[in-house]
Amino acid sequence: MHTTTVNRPSWGIVARVCLIAIGIGYNFALIGPIARTLSNHFGVSLGMIGLLTTGVLITHALSQLPAAVPAQKYGPLKLVRYAFVLVAIANLLGAISPVFWLLAATRMIVGIGTGPVFVGGLDGSRRLGGAFLAGVFGGAATFGLGLALVMGAAFDAFGWSWHLTFVVAAFFALAAAVFGPKDSDEPRPHAGNVVDHLGAVLRSGPLWRLALIHSATFGASLVVGAWIVIYFREGAITGFLAGSIGFSLLAMTAIFRPIGGAFFARGVSWRVLGPAAVLTCGIGLGVLSIGLPAWLATIVSLVIGISFALPFSAVFVLTVKAEPRYPAAGIAFVNMSGGVFALIITPIAGVLLDHHLGWIAFTGMGLIAVIAAWVARDPVPD
Numbered sequence: 001m002h003t004t005t006v007n008r009p010s011w012g013i014v015a016r017v018c019l020i021a022i023g024i025g026y027n028f029a030l031i032g033p034i035a036r037t038l039s040n041h042f043g044v045s046l047g048m049i050g051l052l053t054t055g056v057l058i059t060h061a062l063s064q065l066p067a068a069v070p071a072q073k074y075g076p077l078k079l080v081r082y083a084f085v086l087v088a089i090a091n092l093l094g095a096i097s098p099v100f101w102l103l104a105a106t107r108m109i110v111g112i113g114t115g116p117v118f119v120g121g122l123d124g125s126r127r128l129g130g131a132f133l134a135g136v137f138g139g140a141a142t143f144g145l146g147l148a149l150v151m152g153a154a155f156d157a158f159g160w161s162w163h164l165t166f167v168v169a170a171f172f173a174l175a176a177a178v179f180g181p182k183d184s185d186e187p188r189p190h191a192g193n194v195v196d197h198l199g200a201v202l203r204s205g206p207l208w209r210l211a212l213i214h215s216a217t218f219g220a221s222l223v224v225g226a227w228i229v230i231y232f233r234e235g236a237i238t239g240f241l242a243g244s245i246g247f248s249l250l251a252m253t254a255i256f257r258p259i260g261g262a263f264f265a266r267g268v269s270w271r272v273l274g275p276a277a278v279l280t281c282g283i284g285l286g287v288l289s290i291g292l293p294a295w296l297a298t299i300v301s302l303v304i305g306i307s308f309a310l311p312f313s314a315v316f317v318l319t320v321k322a323e324p325r326y327p328a329a330g331i332a333f334v335n336m337s338g339g340v341f342a343l344i345i346t347p348i349a350g351v352l353l354d355h356h357l358g359w360i361a362f363t364g365m366g367l368i369a370v371i372a373a374w375v376a377r378d379p380v381p382d
Contacts, residue, residue: 008129009128009129009132009133013128013129013133013181014129014133014136016179016180016181017121017125017128017129017133017136017137017140017181018136018137018140018143019175019176019179019180020080020084020117020121020137020176020180020181021121021136021137021138021139021140021141021143021144022140022141022143022144022147022172022176023084023087023117023144023172023173023175023176024114024117024118024121024141024144024176025140025141025142025143025144025145025147025148026144026145026147026148026168026169026172027056027087027091027110027114027144027148027169027172027173028053028056028057028114028144028145028148029144029145029146029148029149029152030148030152030165030166030168030169031049031052031053031107032053032148032149032152033148033149033151033152033153033155033156033165034152034155034156034162034165035049035050037156037162038052038103038162041162042099042100042103044100048100051104052103052104052107053107054343055104055107055108055111056107056108056110056111056114057111057339057342057343058108058111058343059108059109059110059111059112059115060111060112060114060115060118060339061111061115061336061339061340061343062111062115063111063112063113063114063115063116064115064116064118064119064332064333064335064336064339065194065197065198065201065329065332065333065336066194067079067083067115067116067119067120067328067332068119068194068197068326068328068329068331068332069193069194069197069328070116071116071119071120071123071328072326072327072328072329075124075183076119076120076121076122076123076124076127076183076328077120077121077124077180077181077182077183078120078182078183079116079119079120080116080117080120080121080124080176080180081176081177081178081180082116082177083113083114083115083116083117083120084113084117084173084174084176084177084180085173085174085177086109086112086113087110087113087114087117087169087170087173088170088171088173088174088177089109089170090106090107090109090110090113091106091110091166091167091169091170091173092166092167092170093106093109094106094107094110094166095163095164095166095167095170096163113173115332117176118141118335119328119331119332119335120328121137122134122137122138122316122331122335123327123328123331124181124183124184125137125181126316126317126320126331127183127184128181128184130261130265130317131260131261131262131264131265131313131314131316131317132258132261132262132265132313133258133261134261134312134313134316134317135257135258135259135260135261135262135309135312135313136257136258136261138218138257138258138309138312138313139253139254139255139256139257139258139309140254142250142253142254142257143254144172145225145250146247146250146251146254148169151165151168152165196326197326197329197332198329200323200325200326200329200330201323201326201329201330201332201333204322204323204330206318206322206323206379206380206381207319207322207323207330207333207334209375209376209379210315210318210319210322210334210376210379210380211333211334211337211338212337212371212372212375212376213274213278213311213315213372213373213376213379214311214315214334214335214337214338215337215338215340215341215368215372216278216281216282216341216365216368216369216371216372216373217277217278217281217307217308217309217311217312217315217338217369218308218312218335218338219337219338219339219340219341219342219345220281220285220308220341220342220345220365220368220369221250221253221305221308222338222339222342222346223341223342223345223346223349223361223365224249224285224304224308224362224365225246225249225250226346226349226350227346227349227350227353227358227361228242228245228246228249228301229242229243229245229246230242230353230358231288231353231358231362232245232246232297234353234356234358235291236293236294237294237297241294245294245297245298245301246301248298248301248302248305249301249302249304249305249308250305251305252302252305252306252308252309253305253306253308253309254309255309256305256306256309256310257309257310257312257313258313259309259310260273260277260309260310260311260312260313260314261312261313261314263310264313264314264317270314270318270378270379271377271378273310273311273314274310274311274314274315274373274376274377274379275373275374275376275377276373277306277307277310277311278307278311278369278370278372278373278376279369279370279373280303280307281304281307281308281366281369282365282366282367282368282369282370282372282373283366283370284300284301284303284304284307284366285304285362285363285365285366285369286362286363286366286367287300288300288301288304288362289359289360289362289363289366290359291359315334316331316334316335318379318380319331319334321380322379322380345361345364345365348361349361
């Protein structure tokens with residue numbers, strides 16, 4: 001059984017961590033509700049609008065490992081504040097973009113900022129409040145995704161300008177930069193350099209195993225969140241009900257990330273929170289692939305959402321244990337793996353759904369989860 005110190009952060013710290021997490025989550029989902037409006041305004045296809053989100057995800061993934069050096073040298077949460085300033089400026093430029101290519105460039109700049117925010121936010125939250133606060137960060141980031149969908153849809157329904165969506169994103173980023181948490185007094189390890197970090201993480205077997213678990217849960221949750229509504233609507237589930245089930249799945253993921261962190265901090269076994277949860281997730285995805293009545297699809301989706309969430313905090317606590325010299329680099333590598341997984345699998349799932357073969361995507365992610373549960377049953381041996 002693992003041992004870990006239970007930190008009890010104040011409610012003020014929890015609120016500040018939620019603020020930075022919501023600020024980053026909001027930026028990933030703001031395009032969806034206004035996609036049609038942007039398509040009409042700039043005279044481009046919806047496929048081109050989809051590239052705006054792809055651009056964010058690519059630069060978000062690529063900026064994470066380089067962010068580990070300043071995170072360890074200057075402090076992860078100091079890096080978060082500076083990165084949010086960049087995110088705010090990019091969103092304001094996006095709001096006034098007169099041409100599509102400029103808007104696309106601003107979204108890529110947003111990704112350059114969100115990568116350091118995620119790395120610094122996770123590492124800083126872990127330092128301030130252990131596994132529980134890391135889970136709060138992950139859950140609040142998912143809430144930010146949902147908030148962007150709700151607010152963007154409301155803006156569009158009321159006929160308000162699409163520019164407002166980017167202004168709100170800039171507001172959240174500036175609020176996070178000003179009111180976000182400050183670094184703890186915990187001594188920071190030697191910063192090293194990018195070459196040191198890259199060599200350390202690529203040679204680490206435990207980090208690869210944790211990356212596989214994170215891809216099968218966090219990465220898969222991004223893919224499922226993107227396509228589950230359409231997948232259900234291809235069956236016998238109505239659009240509103242399909243959307244409600246999809247929202248419920250993400251809600252369970254947001255709620256149970258801090259719960260999983262609290263369980264881990266209190267000594268619950270990794271094999272319960274990691275492999276057992278991921279195995280449950282894999283079985284659930286496989287069951288969804290066979291087509292279910294709405295009531296059973298709802299239950300299975302809720303179980304999948306919980307299973308996606310439980311390993312989140314434990315993964316990053318074990319990441320630091322696996323790479324104590326460069327903890328920010330380890331966090332960046334493992335978290336980046338989930339983003340890369342989503343970048344690869346999301347378009348593949350879209351193509352399969354376009355040919356009414358979405359069940360293959362869900363079955364495939366289920367198999368990956370089962371494999372991950374076995375490979376990472378003991379990722380960081382004592």
